[in-house]
Amino acid sequence: MLFKNNYLHCLILVLLALLLIYEYNNFIQTDKIWVQNYSDKYTQETISRILNMRHYQLWVSYIFVPISMFFSGIFVALVILFVIWIYYLDEANFNIKYSDTWRIVLFAQWSSIAATFAKIVWFGYIHTNYTLDELFSFYPLSIINFLDIKKLAIWFLYPIQLMNVFELVYWAILVVGIKKLLNRTWLKSLEIVFLSYGVILLVWVIVIMFIILNLSNSI
Numbered sequence: 001m002l003f004k005n006n007y008l009h010c011l012i013l014v015l016l017a018l019l020l021i022y023e024y025n026n027f028i029q030t031d032k033i034w035v036q037n038y039s040d041k042y043t044q045e046t047i048s049r050i051l052n053m054r055h056y057q058l059w060v061s062y063i064f065v066p067i068s069m070f071f072s073g074i075f076v077a078l079v080i081l082f083v084i085w086i087y088y089l090d091e092a093n094f095n096i097k098y099s100d101t102w103r104i105v106l107f108a109q110w111s112s113i114a115a116t117f118a119k120i121v122w123f124g125y126i127h128t129n130y131t132l133d134e135l136f137s138f139y140p141l142s143i144i145n146f147l148d149i150k151k152l153a154i155w156f157l158y159p160i161q162l163m164n165v166f167e168l169v170y171w172a173i174l175v176v177g178i179k180k181l182l183n184r185t186w187l188k189s190l191e192i193v194f195l196s197y198g199v200i201l202l203v204w205v206i207v208i209m210f211i212i213l214n215l216s217n218s219i
Helices: 006-028 031-038 044-087 098-108 110-126 132-137 154-161 165-182 186-218
Strands: none
Touching: 006 044, 006 098, 006 110, 031 044, 031 132, 044 098, 044 165, 044 186, 098 110, 098 165, 110 165, 154 186, 165 186
């Protein structure tokens, strides 16, 4: 089976992510949108510098995204394996391998691919008249789309964006995968995911909120 090879599975995910990022940057978040957003705020020279910086950041993203996708998946898989190991330390027949948990995480990462694809479809074919602020704040099937972001603190936007269907799917795939791997109850599988991925996500959200808060205060 194609997805039995974790490295090949990861390569497919990375290539799809790069393709979607390219589509998003060149057909959705275009230079035209940036010019429209800043044309009444800055001079043409300043806008040109902003666009040059953006083009540099785009090339960086093509390097950063596959690296972050690879290592984040590995890290989550290792933490899940560690939590499982703690739970079943006293079992002599414990034979769960790292490749088993990584395979589960790789399947879960398809939810992020689906979310990016949904965002491209939304702005490419449905809501085609959009602003740069809408691009930054929008997340497919998220609670944030039903809120007035102007009334929200900027550091609070990211955790609200995470309240979306795709994040729930990510959790669901992890829980189902752990249940199938360990042959345990749904509650025990959810507990393992919460103590592994849930803790990682909580720490990550706190760090991002802290960075955004400090950056906003320094501006």
